[in-house]
Amino acid sequence: MDAKHQHSAISTAGLLIALGIIYGDIGTSPLYVMKAIVPGVIDPRLVYGGISCVLWTLTLQTTVKYVILTLNADNNGEGGIFSLYALVRRRAAWLTIPAIVGGAALLADGVITPPISVSSAIEGLQAVYPSLNTVPIVIAILLGLFLLQSFGTQIVGKAFGPIMFVWFSMLAVLGTSFIIQHPSILKAANPYYAYELLVEYPGGFWLLGSVFLCTTGAEALYSDLGHCGKGNIRLSWGFVKLCLLLNYFGQGAWLLAHQGEKLAGRNPFYELMPDWFLLIGIGIATIAAIIASQALITGSFTLVAEAIRLNMWPKVKLNYPTDVKGQLYVPSMNRLLLIGCIAVVLYFQKSERMEAAYGLAITLTMLMTTTLLTVWLRAKRVPVPVVALFALVYALIEGSFLVANLIKFPHGGWVSLAIGTALVGVMYVWLRAYYIKKRLTEFVKIEPYMEALKQLSSDETVPKYSTHLVFMTSAERTSEIESKIIYSIFQKRPKRADIYWFVHVDTTDEPYTMEYKVVELAPDDAFRITFRLGFRVEQRINLYFRKVVEDLVRNKEVDITSRYESLSRQHVTGDFRFVVLEKFLSVENEFPVVEKLVMQAYFYIKQFIASEDKYFGLDTSSVKVEKVPLVITPVRDVALKRIS
Template identity: 70%
Template structure:
């Protein structure tokens, strides 16, 4: 997982990739934020100054202070995201898995609505020039092309999108700065007093927070994409990004004040552009809005990868398209997001209708991050004052945003909550099934079966199954093994081999750990190999195991020469065969209703995911996949009466 060009270190290339990957969502917010705040209301100083003041202080407190300054500290060896934060503190309290699951599912749900609203907002801008243009087919085509690009990796995507976003933010700042000359007094809007006046004194001003919140919806993705770009590149590039955003919002405010007392006739963003620049500006805005989807897509891949390692998501295929650390692609999630995005476009049709659904789910993700982050700060600083201050400030801020966004529920907000609930249900089923299986898996001591294994290995009346027989085991203790493996060796069909290997894989909380330990349980008969792999390391056990065997042979710890008489004379290497046990729910169970349903849904979902052989990277080896019944609680044997 090393890289030849480390985009995580502070560099020009790293800054450019950060612009291309991370800031699309938050960077295109000027397209619709001020339009959403003004709505169908008369333009007034209280509304314009208050709206810009709210936007500025939301970007300052929420995006800059919470995420860029504080939350980016909670990096797990360079990796970010709510699940990565959870791994840093999960040993503090078991219930922390609840906000982690809530936040993860909400962020994934938000990833399904971000591409449609961003792309639709951009494409609908073309109606200024072409009023009768059909936007829905174009939006679906662009979204499809975007998801097809993901298989090339976010490093490639970032290099392509980075220069475009640099042009976009430069344009934002320039347009805003030029507009300030028409009403320079708009700079007073940075005073928080105007935000307070709008929220308290303006009719229904508090509910405008739902529109204000749209300016910071990409902040959570900023943390999730930490592993793609690195902390230094994100922090430095944010200075440039925020400056350009604030200038553009101020410029829109200056233009709005020149139309005080009127209803909003056109999008204030496009109103900043001179007529000769309009076509060029719309084209750049369209491309930038397409790129806005990238942050949530990249963050979704990161979230799923980490959820898999935490047993919160099914073991789906994860691809590493480049050698760059943090670069990954999840085909099944890519397909799921694409299908969800197309469904949202077909259901809502217009971006104005999508705005009603946008932002509700992400407030839940932000509140979840606040809870987890407070625990992290307590672990790091041991200060109740720091934790209490952080928690109080952001519970109030995000709680207010959540209440204001609840007004969107009947207007489409229920869509993202429904999607999030479905994703949360999958996570709940997966973690509960894992706990049930772990609690009831029976382990036995390997030592008790060593004499029987030696005798079986020497018993020439039984056909040899393989020279080297390798079992994947979940037993965490090196002296133990699952009883099902012993059953497979001795009873299901006696599996005679010269050497029995037991391989265990432990996933660590560090992302890129690559360690192993070998225990010679019985010389020339039984060997145990324990791999410790980080949660972002691709499971390539076939390759790793071969490396271990080569080292053992080189040191003289094991002889892998074939023990067939004719082949040993030629010094041929013996064959290796892997055995993977896949459990299924036995009919011989008498489970409580709740556990029965959890396990039924678990095995129903599991049939659509990768098998254990593919998950461990064994699909190129000689493999035997055995189905073993998971008997959790045997049913009471019926009383049968024999009659003559």
């Protein structure tokens, strides 16, 4: 009950954090949405219909689906497509498909959002300096933004809320000033105008691809649930939606005042600003765009960390630059996003061309969230007719958006789909390889080896390998161990130690679980520690292991003093050495064609990634990485003939 209250609690600080973190993407959409909907001559039907579509999209898609319904599907206060998947994955194996497709599409969107947001803001300068080349400025801003990530965003984050409050207030004031001059624009609230645009206006249905840009940040809103709780999100969304709509209606009012004219490179957003305010407005818009980009970058890091714990992404290094809960930095992802963003800016040059690539990928994510949410609603025993109505309505809405967005494919939509497809490929390979390795890893009962282990520990004819030898094991049962670990201890090179430790990490479906269990396998000689860590908990096994050993010593369950007589008299603690077994694909194997391709792709990608000891947070000075062949089906019939 307390946890539920905490997730729903409302506070001034929480509301400010929500403004700063959650609404960056959706909050900067007025920079480019109306410009995309009205590309040529200003037609009143286009203006009324476009504004009406924006209003009802924000209401049905963002308010009803995400703010009212989806925020209820929290995993111990955490949101996002992988948190939702963790809630329902035990119900059906096929649910990994929408999770992978949705996650990959969301990451692909993270490559397009920073360039389009920053470009749209900076291009406002061309109203003052028409010949200005904005590309170098955009790249410089993005470069600075990505370089700052390694320091964490704790200090900057505190300023985000007040800045976004200023931004939304500016949107509302600018919009209201034009609505007062042309109040007839308020007629656009009638959904008939949206219907007329989509059904009767020539080519109107295809404008849904541009309309969709107003709600692209809704998925990020759900992903950032853990940062400020659903209560703060719901309350702050009322303010944000009002400010956005006032600005959209204001832009509509300006467009009506100029009907019949060509928009020709002018942005209705900047046309709302008086000349004296233009440079100030561009400055505020640029900061808001940077905040929008920051929110998506942070979201991408969280998404990758969750994918790793769910065995859908390579175990890359994760850094935690500050003490803020959930804040992390993924160096490899930061580099990939930076390269991707700069490539997008150089390829498209202008924000209006980026609009073509934007939106297509995120429509897929929203459809996948709808699929997972439908399963979650059934799991919560919501009546079948209600679930069916939800699935039907949102399949129709998002399906229409997807079809309308498909015309963007040849004009740049292929870029986000290509990035998304590559990411789906990596996730599929990683998950499939995980199950193949799991199937082929041979486990043996540990009990029969305990006597031999004790004898090896006390056999002084064998040079001591380490005082404490720690093996990372994937065996889920306490009574089992990989045969490769037994081989490593007894055969590869007999590894004599005072105490053998077997450490297993179990990732839970809850986000912040931190538990451990100790089993004594052989008195004073062998122990197994199982860590139960949530899918958002930092993997610092070195630190956690030390803490567990300290607890065991304090409780007099183990003596870690070195067993060398001279050192024992001085009460010197022995050294700890970790052994991580890394599998490789041996030449002799008989895989089915698909599995062979998957494993080849898996090991090809793996060579570009640091070894697993970095991911587990082990101290490199005390880690031995041993290469072992993947247990595979050997080639059975070898056509060898003996000759004399």
